[in-house]
Amino acid sequence: GQNIDQPTEMTATEGAIVQINCTYQTSGFNGLFWYQQHAGEAPTFLSYNVLDGLEEKGRFSSFLSRSKGYSYLLLKELQMKDSASYLCVAVGESNDYKLSFGAGTTVTVRA
Amino acid sequence: KAGVTQTPRYLIKTRGQQVTLSCSPISGHRSVSWYQQTPGQGLQFLFEYFSETQRNKGNFPGRFSGRQFSNSRSEMNVSTLELGDSALYLCASSQRQGALNTEAFFGQGTRLTVV
Numbered sequence: 001g002q003n004i005d006q007p008t009e010m011t012a013t014e015g016a017i018v019q020i021n022c023t024y025q026t027s028g029f030n031g032l033f034w035y036q037q038h039a040g041e042a043p044t045f046l047s048y049n050v051l052d053g054l055e056e057k058g059r060f061s062s063f064l065s066r067s068k069g070y071s072y073l074l075l076k077e078l079q080m081k082d083s084a085s086y087l088c089v090a091v092g093e094s095n096d097y098k099l100s101f102g103a104g105t106t107v108t109v110r111a
Numbered sequence: 112k113a114g115v116t117q118t119p120r121y122l123i124k125t126r127g128q129q130v131t132l133s134c135s136p137i138s139g140h141r142s143v144s145w146y147q148q149t150p151g152q153g154l155q156f157l158f159e160y161f162s163e164t165q166r167n168k169g170n171f172p173g174r175f176s177g178r179q180f181s182n183s184r185s186e187m188n189v190s191t192l193e194l195g196d197s198a199l200y201l202c203a204s205s206q207r208q209g210a211l212n213t214e215a216f217f218g219q220g221t222r223l224t225v226v
Contacts, residue, residue: 042115042201042217043154087154099169103153 004102006088011108012078020073020105022088030091034062034073037104038084046073046086075107083109113138115204115218123224129190132221136183136204142166143185144215145177148199157200160185161208189223197225 003025012018024032031050035043049055049064049071061074075082088102116135124130136143144167145157156169160179177187183204189196199222203215 042219044217045214048214089154099156101154101156 004088004090004100006086006102006105008103009106009108011110013110014078014080016078018075018078018107020075020086020088020107022071022073022102024069024071024088024090024100024102026090026092026100028092029066032062032064032071032091033087033089034060034071035087035089036084037087043087078109080109080111083107115202115216117200117202117218117221119221120219121222121224123226124192125226126192126194128192129188130192130223132187132189132200132202132223134185134187134202134204134218136185136202137216140204140206140216141183142205142208142215143179143183144203144205145185145187146201146203147171148201148220149197154201157187159208166208192225194225197223199223 006022010018031048033048034046036046037043046060047055047062049062052064052066054061054063059076064071073086085104085106087104090100115137118133134143142161144159146154147157148154157171157175158165158177159167163179174190179185199220201217201220203217205215
């Protein structure tokens with residue numbers, strides 16, 4: 001079967017760092033995405049990891065360990081606009097790209 | 112360039128009716144994927160169309176169907192609506208097949224309420 005686990009909620013203060021962990025179990029593996037979704041809006045692409053290691057994009061970084069079935073999204077220098085839900089999405093079998101979505105982690109940034 | 116356009120934005124239907132939702136992808140994108148998002152179940156994959164053919168399918172009943180036209184626009188149809196079908200329906204377009212295998216761009220969604 002396929003399973004994604006990520007925390008439901010996280011709270012942090014402006015300027016701080018928050019790390020959102022995601023563990024996954026999929027039949028085969030073809031990459032892991034992180035998406036950001038503000039309330040009432042469509043998800044927007046943040047990152048895609050298919051190889052082990054850290055990918056940095058400005059204030060956001062994403063890490064993947066395929067052997068551990070583990071990823072995290074690191075948000076640095078938090079801003080109020082970063083308050084949103086962050087979705088972890090694992091892509092499974094290589095032939096038909098089965099998708100496993102996490103329920104999303106709601107991050108609240110406080111002043 | 113224009114983004115992904117979904118119509119209508121909001122829809123109210125009664126149980127037993129059917130509904131058709133439309134998604135126009137970004138120009139040049141050939142893949143359109145559909146998703147259902149509910150507070151209880153989160154985001155769930157419905158199906159993906161590429162070059163007018165359904166390539167991938169999630170675990171939804173046959174009441175949920177779709178199609179894609181030669182201009183890559185896609186429609187999703189839900190027949191015999193149930194209260195549990197109330198959700199935000201999102202479509203995403205990308206250049207290549209594989210749903211989220213490449214960077215996908217989401218539309219604003221259609222909020223369907225079944226009463």
